[in-house]
Amino acid sequence: MSKRTVQFKIYRYDPDKDAAPYMQDISVELEPSDKKLLDALVRLKAKDDSIAFRRSCREGVCGSDAMNINNKNGLACLTDIDSLKQPIVLRPLPGLPVIRDLIVDMTQFFKQYHSIKPYLINDDPPPERERLQSPEEREELNGLYECILCACCSTACPSFWWNPDKFVGPSGLLNAYRFIADTRDQATSERLDNLDDPYRLFRCHTIMSCVDVCPKSLNPTRAIGKIKDLMVRRAV
Amino acid sequence: MVTRHIVGAHYGLKDWIAQRATAVYMALFTLAFVACTLCLPELDYLSWRALFSSALIQFFGFLFALSLFYHVWIGVRDIWMDYVKPVGLRLALHLVTLFLLIGYAAWVARILWRLQA
Numbered sequence: 001m002s003k004r005t006v007q008f009k010i011y012r013y014d015p016d017k018d019a020a021p022y023m024q025d026i027s028v029e030l031e032p033s034d035k036k037l038l039d040a041l042v043r044l045k046a047k048d049d050s051i052a053f054r055r056s057c058r059e060g061v062c063g064s065d066a067m068n069i070n071n072k073n074g075l076a077c078l079t080d081i082d083s084l085k086q087p088i089v090l091r092p093l094p095g096l097p098v099i100r101d102l103i104v105d106m107t108q109f110f111k112q113y114h115s116i117k118p119y120l121i122n123d124d125p126p127p128e129r130e131r132l133q134s135p136e137e138r139e140e141l142n143g144l145y146e147c148i149l150c151a152c153c154s155t156a157c158p159s160f161w162w163n164p165d166k167f168v169g170p171s172g173l174l175n176a177y178r179f180i181a182d183t184r185d186q187a188t189s190e191r192l193d194n195l196d197d198p199y200r201l202f203r204c205h206t207i208m209s210c211v212d213v214c215p216k217s218l219n220p221t222r223a224i225g226k227i228k229d230l231m232v233r234r235a236v
Numbered sequence: 237m238v239t240r241h242i243v244g245a246h247y248g249l250k251d252w253i254a255q256r257a258t259a260v261y262m263a264l265f266t267l268a269f270v271a272c273t274l275c276l277p278e279l280d281y282l283s284w285r286a287l288f289s290s291a292l293i294q295f296f297g298f299l300f301a302l303s304l305f306y307h308v309w310i311g312v313r314d315i316w317m318d319y320v321k322p323v324g325l326r327l328a329l330h331l332v333t334l335f336l337l338i339g340y341a342a343w344v345a346r347i348l349w350r351l352q353a
Binding site for chain 2: 235
């Protein structure tokens with residue numbers, strides 16, 4: 001394959017230098033081995049090292065390089081360059097404060113994640129080897145534990161944009177259900193109490209933007225539905 | 237002054253169920269009402285009046301209005317909660333919405349039940 005040039009339109013903002021954010025037109029020549037958007041960004045960084053973005057594992061496991069790609073949130077390392085319409089418009093994840101260029105401040109996102117106590121609560125003394133589950137019980141955790149906390153879903157959610165301090169968001173709620181669904185956890189009722197709130201859970205109006213963007217193909221809307229289902233069963 | 241973010245109002249489930257239940261009821265009533273209207277011998281004032289004079293339409297129609305207003309209350313309150321940040325203004329808007337809807341409900345009752353078969 002021959003070399004090809006890719007056109008970009010990138011959101012630039014350095015609060016130390018710029019009065020306001022602006023969009024920069026820039027192009028970069030790719031090597032035949034460059035397949036993913038992240039490869040192009042790394043080339044771009046070599047050309048103009050003032051461009052700031054996060055990346056780490058480059059294989060869709062760490063969730064660092066989440067960004068808004070042609071108006072849809074996704075991971076740069078999992079997105080094929082050839083699948084994108086040019087110029088490729090890159091912006092930071094919407095709704096979170098921008099630190100610089102494509103880097104956002106994830107504090108609010110992780111505060112919500114911590115608020116659902118994302119760890120197993122079990123007061124029984126640990127058994128000698130491990131806490132066992134049946135294959136069926138373990139099966140329920142599939143589609144939940146895979147979340148990499150990249151924030152693509154929560155920052156695609158209008159309810160999270162309006163109330164990031166109060167609404168847990170799709171990612172937090174998916175993880176909340178991951179522990180509610182875990183048969184080894186003993187705090188199910190407390191977890192449901194923690195979410196029974198017009199803001200924390202019921203800001204979700206099931207528009208499913210989260211499902212649309214999740215780079216791991218997870219379904220936070222279904223998890224949220226299961227939380228509501230358990231609440232109904234507890235109350236009725 | 238330090239502003240602390242406080243959550244944990246411990247309501248929401250009831251409203252969430254009510255919103256769905258009222259929606260289902262309104263959908264069913266609308267279908268039944270359209271069917272009743274199509275079965276009218278003629279679509280004029282007298283048969284329209286006769287339709288609304290029936291106790292069944294008055295009973296289920298009033299339930300429809302109550303469902304609508306409860307549904308509206310939850311929906312409009314959600315809009316205030318999303319977009320109106322000052323707490324005092326939000327509370328005022330909640331109250332105005334609530335009073336208006338209660339007033340409308342009384343008004344519907346008066347309109348429906350003044351008709352006699």
